[in-house]
Amino acid sequence: MPTGARAAALGNASVTIPDLWALHNNVAGIASLKQTQVGAYAENRFGIRAFSTVAVQAVYPTARYGNYGLSLSRFGDALYSQQHVGLGIAHKLGQFSLGAKADLWQVAAEGYGSRKAVALSVGGQAELVPGLYVGANAYNINQARLAAFNDERLPTIMKAGLSYRPYPKLLLLAETEKHIDFPADFKAGIEYQMLQEKLALRSGFSTQTNKATFGLGFRARQLQADYAFGSTTLLGISHHLALGYTFQN
Template identity: 50%
Template structure:
C-alpha cells in the first residue's frame, strides 16, 4: 500500500485507503472475480492483467470492457478497457506468431486516483506459454500532484497433464519500480502461482497463492461449471481479503457477458461486470 500517497485518503477516505488498488495487479474481468480471482491459468482477453502468458491462446481479435465497484462506494470504482490482437493465422488453438495485448485502467475518483496504461505479448508453444508486459503507472491526489513509474512483468503457463491439469505463474513488477523517494516507496512486487484442474469439459477447479513482498500470502480458489455451451456459473473465495464470490457467464454469438459479486463480512458487497466481443470468428 502506498505510504506517502495514502496520507490524504487516510484522513478523508479511510475505507478507500483500506481497499485501494495500490498499483498492484488487481482483478481483471468478472470471470476471474467470480472465481475468487484465482486467475493465473486463464487464457481470455483479461490475461493481459491476470497473467500475460495466457494471451498466447487468444485466437481472435477481442475487445473487452470491465467495470468494478467495491462496497457500493463511488470512490472505489475501477474501469478497464482491454484488447488482444493475434499476429498471423490461428491454428491448433493458438496464434502462430503470438498475441499482443493493450490495456487502459482507471481506479478512484477526483480526490485520489490510479491510472495504468499497459502493453503485453504472449506466445503459445506446444504445451508452454510465455509472456511479458510493460506498464506505465500513475498515482494522482488532488492538490498534491501525480507520480509515475514503469513496471515490467513476466508470466508463464504450462499443461502439466494435457487438457486436464494446468500450471500458471506471474511475476508482477519484477523491476521493483520506485514511485517516490519518500521512504523509498515502490510499486508492489507480487508473485502469483496456481493450478487448474479440468476433469471434464464442463468443470474447472482453480487454486492459487498470491504473495506481495510486503503482505501476507493470499490463498484463492474457485470453481466454474459449464451448465450449457452458452452459460457458466462460478464460485470462489479469497483468504486475505476474506471474501466469498459468485458469478455467471453468458456467451451470445461473438459477445460474452460476465457478472460477479463478492461479499466481505465487514465491508459488504462488491460487483463486477465484463463485456467482451470477438471481432471475427476464430480459425478452426
C-alpha cells in the same frame, strides 16, 4: 488487482486462465487466443463511488509473431486516482505459453500532484497433462519506485496456481499470491458450464481477505457477458461486470 468479472467470481484465482483478461492477470494467457478480442470492465467496491474501476482491453493475435495486447484502466476520483496503459506480448511454444508486459502507471492525489512509474511483469502457463494446467506470474519485477520519500513503490506480487478440468464442463482452480510486504493469500474457485456451454456458474473465495465470490457468464455467438459479486464480513459487497467481443477472422 486482477481484472475481469470471470476472475472476480472465481476468487481471483485467475493465473491459469487463458482469456482476454489474462492480459492483466497473467499475460501468458493471451497466447492461446486465436481471434481478435476487445472488452470493457467495470467494478465498484463496497458501494463507494470513489472505489470504482473502469478498464478496456484488446488482444490481436498473429500467426507467427505472437499475440499482442493493449490495456487501459482508471481507479478512483478527483481526490485520488490510479490510471494505467499497458502493452503486452505472449507466444505459445507447444504446450507452453510465455508472456511479458509493461504498464505505465500514474498515481495522483489532490494537493500532492502525481507520480509516474513503469512496472514490468512476466508470466507463464502450461498444460502438464491433459486437463491439468499450471500458471505463474510475477508483477512489477523491477520494483518501480513512485517517490523517494519512505521508498514508496508500486506493489511487487508473485502468484502461482493450478487448474484442473476433470471433465469438459467443470473447472477447478487453486492459487497462492504473495505480496512481498504482506502474508500469502490462498484463493480457489470453481466454474461449471451448462446450456451447451452458453451459461457458466462460478464461485470462489480468498483467505487473506475473507471474501466469498459468486458470478455467472453468458455467451451469445461473439459476445461474452460476465457478472460477479463478492462480500466480506466487514466492508460489504463489490460488483463486477465485463463485456467482451470476439471478431471473426
